[in-house]
Amino acid sequence: MYKFKNKSKNQFMANQSYDAIVVGSGISGGWAAKELTEKGLKVLLLERGPNVEHIKDYKTATTPPWEVPHRGRRTQEQLENHPNLRRDYVLNELNLDWWAHEDDSPYVEEKPFTWFRGYQVGGRSLLWGRQSYRWANLDFEANAKEGIAVDWPIRYDDVAPWYSYVEKFAGISGSKDNLAILPDGEFQPPMPMNCVEKDAAARIKEHYKDARTWTIGRPANITQPLPGRVGCQYRNKCSLGCPFGGYFSTQASTLPAAVATGNLTLRPWSIVRRLIYDKDTQKATGVEVLDAETNQTVEYDAKIIFLCASTFNSTAILMRTATDIWPGGLGSSSGELGHNVMDHHFRLGANGQMDGYEDKYYFGRRPTGLYIPRFRNLNGEKRDYIRGFGYQGGASRSGWNRDVAELNFGAPMKEALTEPGPWSAGFTAFGEILPYHDNTIKFSDTVKDKWGMEALVMNAEIKENEINMRKDMMADAAEMLEVAGFKNVNTYDAGYTFGQGIHEMGTARMGRDPKTSVLNGNNQVWEAKNVFVTDGACMTSGAAQNPSLTYMALTARAAAFAVDELKKQNL
Amino acid sequence: MVGATAILTGCAPEHQIEGLNFSPEDIAFLDEIGDTIIPETDTPGAKATGIGAFMVMMVKDTYDAEQQKTFVDGLNAIRKEFKSSNGSDFMDATSEDRLTYLNGMYDQFKTSKGEEAKAINMIKDLTVLGYFSSEIGATQALSYIEVPGKYDACIPYNKGDKAYAI
Numbered sequence: 001m002y003k004f005k006n007k008s009k010n011q012f013m014a015n016q017s018y019d020a021i022v023v024g025s026g027i028s029g030g031w032a033a034k035e036l037t038e039k040g041l042k043v044l045l046l047e048r049g050p051n052v053e054h055i056k057d058y059k060t061a062t063t064p065p066w067e068v069p070h071r072g073r074r075t076q077e078q079l080e081n082h083p084n085l086r087r088d089y090v091l092n093e094l095n096l097d098w099w100a101h102e103d104d105s106p107y108v109e110e111k112p113f114t115w116f117r118g119y120q121v122g123g124r125s126l127l128w129g130r131q132s133y134r135w136a137n138l139d140f141e142a143n144a145k146e147g148i149a150v151d152w153p154i155r156y157d158d159v160a161p162w163y164s165y166v167e168k169f170a171g172i173s174g175s176k177d178n179l180a181i182l183p184d185g186e187f188q189p190p191m192p193m194n195c196v197e198k199d200a201a202a203r204i205k206e207h208y209k210d211a212r213t214w215t216i217g218r219p220a221n222i223t224q225p226l227p228g229r230v231g232c233q234y235r236n237k238c239s240l241g242c243p244f245g246g247y248f249s250t251q252a253s254t255l256p257a258a259v260a261t262g263n264l265t266l267r268p269w270s271i272v273r274r275l276i277y278d279k280d281t282q283k284a285t286g287v288e289v290l291d292a293e294t295n296q297t298v299e300y301d302a303k304i305i306f307l308c309a310s311t312f313n314s315t316a317i318l319m320r321t322a323t324d325i326w327p328g329g330l331g332s333s334s335g336e337l338g339h340n341v342m343d344h345h346f347r348l349g350a351n352g353q354m355d356g357y358e359d360k361y362y363f364g365r366r367p368t369g370l371y372i373p374r375f376r377n378l379n380g381e382k383r384d385y386i387r388g389f390g391y392q393g394g395a396s397r398s399g400w401n402r403d404v405a406e407l408n409f410g411a412p413m414k415e416a417l418t419e420p421g422p423w424s425a426g427f428t429a430f431g432e433i434l435p436y437h438d439n440t441i442k443f444s445d446t447v448k449d450k451w452g453m454e455a456l457v458m459n460a461e462i463k464e465n466e467i468n469m470r471k472d473m474m475a476d477a478a479e480m481l482e483v484a485g486f487k488n489v490n491t492y493d494a495g496y497t498f499g500q501g502i503h504e505m506g507t508a509r510m511g512r513d514p515k516t517s518v519l520n521g522n523n524q525v526w527e528a529k530n531v532f533v534t535d536g537a538c539m540t541s542g543a544a545q546n547p548s549l550t551y552m553a554l555t556a557r558a559a560a561f562a563v564d565e566l567k568k569q570n571l
Numbered sequence: 572m573v574g575a576t577a578i579l580t581g582c583a584p585e586h587q588i589e590g591l592n593f594s595p596e597d598i599a600f601l602d603e604i605g606d607t608i609i610p611e612t613d614t615p616g617a618k619a620t621g622i623g624a625f626m627v628m629m630v631k632d633t634y635d636a637e638q639q640k641t642f643v644d645g646l647n648a649i650r651k652e653f654k655s656s657n658g659s660d661f662m663d664a665t666s667e668d669r670l671t672y673l674n675g676m677y678d679q680f681k682t683s684k685g686e687e688a689k690a691i692n693m694i695k696d697l698t699v700l701g702y703f704s705s706e707i708g709a710t711q712a713l714s715y716i717e718v719p720g721k722y723d724a725c726i727p728y729n730k731g732d733k734a735y736a737i
Contacts, residue, residue: 064717065704065737073700075632192724234719361728364719365737399734400703400713405681408674409608409695417703418614418712420734 018044018265020562021287021302023272023317026123028535028551029308030254031166035559036306037263041566044300045258046270048292048309049119052098052126054251058241060094069093087114088500090127095240098127104450113458114499117310121268122250124310124502127239130219130247131371131392132172133545134163134183138378143541146386149340149435150511152540153521156183162553169257170248170552171226173368174218182215182373182545188223190216191368195360196395196423200484201370207483212375214484217368217392220248220549228256234364247367269293271451274320275305275531277330283530283571284321284330290451304530304562304571308555311504311536312441312456318508318518318525318533319443331508331518331525338442340435340509341460342542344501348470348493349391350477351426352486361397361420369394372427372480374544376472385468387434390544391477393427425486429473432544434465435506439498460498503547505539523558530571532558585651588643591631598623600650603662605698607669614712617698620705626697638693645690649676709736 019041022032033045051057065071074091084102085091091099100117107115118124137156144151160183167186175190193201193216201214221232222245229245229252238247245252258264269292275284276299286301307314315338319329331337374388398421407413439460447455474491481489511517514526519538525531534555536547565571588597601623609617630642653661653672661669673691680688702708709715713736 062717064706064715065709066706068704070629070633071700071704073629073633076635077632191722195725198725234722235717359728361726361732362722362724363726364716364722365735366722366724397734400699400708400736408670409677410610410670410674411612414609414612414616414712417699418733419731420728 016044017301018042019302019566020044020304020306021046021300022306022308023287023314024048024123024307024309024535025121025250025255025266026118026308026310026535027125027128027248027250027548028555029123029306030125030250030258031552031555032306032308032532032534032559033258033264034254035556036304036563037258037261039559039563040261040263041304041563042263043258043265044302045264045266046272046287046289046300047121047123047266047268048271048313049100049121049268051121051266051268052241052251054245054256055241055243058243061237061240061243063094063240084114085116087497088116090116092239095127106447106449106455108444108447108455108457110457110459111461112497113460114497115312115458115504116499116502117313121266122255125249126241126251128220128548129546130221130238130367131546132167132170132174132218132220132549133371133373133390134185135159135543135545135550136181136183138181139541139543139545142387142543143435148386148541149437150509150513150516150540153510153512153517158521159550159553159557162557163549166549166552166556169226170220170253170549171222171224171229172218172220172248172549173223173232175216177213177215179213179373181375181378182371185218187218191219191221191223191366192216193370194362194366194395196354196357196425197370200354200395200425200486203484204480208375211379212372212480214370214372214480217371219368221246221367222248226253229253232367234366236365236367238367270298271453272309272317273297273453274317275322275330275528276301277322277325277528279322279325282527284528290453292451295451303566304532306555306559306562307531307533307537308535311507314533314535314537315441315507316443316454316456322527330528330531333527334511334514334516334518336437336509336511336516337518338507339437339440340506340540341439341441341458341498342433342435342503342505342539343460343499344430344503344542344544344546345433345462345466345470345496345498346428346430346501347496348474348491349393349426349428350474350481350489350491351424352478352481352489354395354423354425354486357423370427376469376476383468383472385465385472387432387465387469388544389429389431389469389473391427391429393425395423395425397421397423425481425484427477427481429470429477430501430544430546431466431469431473432542433462435509435541436460436463439506441507458499462496462498503536503542505536505542505547508533508537509540510538511540522561523554529565530562532562534558585647585654587647587650591639591643593627597646598627600662601626601646601694603669604649604673604694605702607666607673608695608698609702610666615707617702620702620707622698622701625701625705626694629697629701641686641689642693645687645693648687648690649673703736
C-alpha cells in the first residue's frame with residue numbers, strides 16, 4: 001500500500017514553474033496527472049479541498065452497522081443543515097464530509113437545480129457509481145445527423161483506442177455482448193448475474209429476439225488484482241472508500257501511478273480562480289490560486305494547463321480568465337461558454353416481484369446491478385422524441401427491513417425476518433438530455449462563496465423531448481419486467497430536478513469551429529492552445545451512458561496530444 | 572409528596588412523558604415493548620440490545636416535532652389504556668397480555684391508520700431497525716459477513732438459513 005506525504009506550505013514558492021498544471025484531482029484530473037507525469041513532465045496537481053489519503057482517511061470503510069450512530073437514517077439537524085444534499089441519497093452520515101457543503105459553496109437556482117460536488121483530493125472518484133460504458137459511434141454522430149447543436153469533432157474510432165487504454169488501467173469488469181449500441185471493451189471477467197436475473201435476461205433475449213439486452217453492469221470494480229490493488233471483496237461499501245482498492249478512484253489508481261514517477265507535486269486547499277492569459281502569445285502562462293486555508297493568492301506558471309475542476313468549475317475558471325479581452329471570459333467569443341448544460345434525467349422506472357426461487361440465494365454483496373442498453377430510436381424506429389435511455393437495476397431477495405404486515409408481533413415476525421424474503425427486481429431509467437443553448441450557468445452578481453468567489457447561477461430545465469421520453473422510460477420498464485416473468489409490476493416517477501443525475505456535462509463544448517464551440521477536437525481551448533479542458537465541460541452531447549469512462553479516455557487522449565505538441569514546440 | 576399520597580389512596584395519576592424527557596422508567600417501558608415485538612427465542616430479544624435507549628435517541632435525533640409528539644402521545648396512551656383494559660400496569664403484566672394488547676394496537680394501525688395507532692408502527696419500525704442492525708441482531712439473529720471476499724451468484728437456500736445482515 002502506498003503512502004503520500006504532503007509538501008508543507010512553505011515549500012511552495014510563488015511563481016514556481018512547472019511543465020504542466022492540472023486543476024482538479026477527480027477522475028479526469030487524476031488521469032491527466034498520471035499521463036503527464038509518466039511522460040516525464042513536472043506536474044503540479046491542484047485540488048481545492050483537503051487531502052484524503054488512500055486507506056488511512058477512509059474512516060468509516062469498515063464500520064459495522066451497530067456503530068453507525070443513526071443506522072443510516074438522517075437526523076433533523078442534517079436535514080436542516082443540508083437543504084441541497086437532502087434531495088437525494090448523498091446525505092448519509094457515513095461520508096457526509098466528502099460532499100461539498102452548501103453553506104461554504106452556495107449556488108443560485110434560477111430554476112431548480114441540484115449540484116452534488118466532491119471538494120477533496122479524489123473528488124467524486126471516491127463517491128462515483130462506477131458504471132463504465134463506452135459510447136457508440138451513433139452517439140458521436142447524432143448531433144450532425146439530427147441537426148442538433150454542433151457536430152462532435154471526433155468519432156468513435158478516435159476514442160476507441162483510448163477507451164481500451166483507460167479500461168485496462170482502471171480495471172472495468174463486464175461481459176462482452178457484441179452490441180453496436182454498447183461497444184465491448186478491455187474487460188476483466190464479469191460479475192455474474194444471480195439465478196433470477198439470469199433467467200429473466202434469457203426471457204428478454206428470447207422475447208425481443210436480441211433487440212433488447214439485459215447484461216451485467218460494467219463497473220470500475222476489479223475482479224482480478226491490479227498493481228497495488230487487491231480487488232473487489234464484494235462488500236458493496238464503495239462510497240466509503242475501499243481499503244482493498246476494489247474500485248477505480250484517484251487514490252487507488254491514478255495518484256499512486258503519478259506519485260511513482262517522482263514528477264508530481266500535489267497541492268490541496270488550492271482554489272484556482274483564473275488562468276493568467278497572455279494575449280500576445282495567445283496562451284495561458286499560469287494559474288492564480290487562492291489558498292483555501294490562508295486566503296492568500298499565489299501564482300504558478302506552466303507550459304500547459306489541464307482544467308479538470310469538474311464541469312461547471314472548469315467553465316467558471318474560463319469565465320474568470322482574460323475578461324479584459326472578452327468580458328465573458330476565455331472561450332466566450334464562441335457564444336457557447338456556460339451554455340448547453342446537460343445531465344441525465346432519471347428517477348423513474350418500475351419494479352416487480354418474482355414468485356418461486358425460494359430455494360435460491362447468493363453470497364456476497366455485488367457492487368453493481370444489471371444494465372439495459374438503449375433500444376429506442378434504433379434501426380429505423382422513430383418515437384415522438386429523439387435519442388434514448390438505458391436502465392440500471394437488478395434482482396435480489398428482500399431482507400429484514402421488508403414489510404411483513406401480515407405477521408403478528410413476537411416470535412413469528414422475528415423468525416420470518418431472520419430469513420430472506422421474496423425476490424424482487426427494479427429498474428431505473430437514465431435518459432439523454434439534449435444540449436440546449438438556453439440551459440446555462442452564469443455568475444451571480446450578489447451571492448459569493450466562503451472565499452469571496454462569485455457563486456454560479458443555474459438556469460436549466462428538461463424540455464419536450466425529455467418529457468416525451470419519460471413516458472417510454474417508465475412504460476418500457478414495466479413491460480420488460482412482465483415479459484421477464486415478474487408479477488405485481490409497479491411503475492414509479494420520483495421526479496427529477498436538473499443535476500440530480502450527478503452527470504453534469506457541457507458548458508465548454510468541443511466542436512469544429514471556434515465560432516460555435518469552446519474546444520477543438522483535442523480538447524484545446526481555441527483561443528489558448530496550451531489550455532485543455534477534459535472533464536464533463538467538454539461534452540458536445542450527453543448520450544444515455546454514464547459519462548466518466550469517456551472523460552478518462554478523452555483526458556488520456558488529450559494528454560498524449562499535448563505532450564506531442566510540446567515536443568514539437570507547438571505549445 | 573403528591574405521588575406518595577396517591578399511592579396510599581390507591582389512585583395514582585398515570586405517569587405521562589412530558590416533552591422529550593424520558594426517564595429511566597420510560598426507557599425500561601420501551602425495552603419491554605420492544606422485547607414484546609422481538610422477544611428472546613434461540614437468540615436474544617430486543618431488550619438485550621438496549622432497544623429502549625435506542626428508540627429514545629432516534630426519536631430525539633431523527634423525528635421532526637410532529638412525529639415526536641405522535642410517538643410520545645402514543646406511548647402515553649399505551650401505558651394508560653393498557654391499564655384500563657387489563658387492570659394492571661404494562662410493566663407488571665404477563666408477556667402474553669402484553670403481546671395480545673400490542674398486536675391489537677398494530678391491527679388497529681393496519682386497518683384504521685389512526686393518529687394514535689401510528690405510534691405503534693413507529694415503535695415497531697424502530698425496534699426492527701435497532702434490533703437487526705445491533706451487534707446481537709446482525710451477528711446472532713442474522714448472518715453478518717463484513718468481508719465476503721467473493722460473489723457466488725446462485726447458491727442453494729435451505730429453509731432456516733439466515734438472511735444477511737447487510
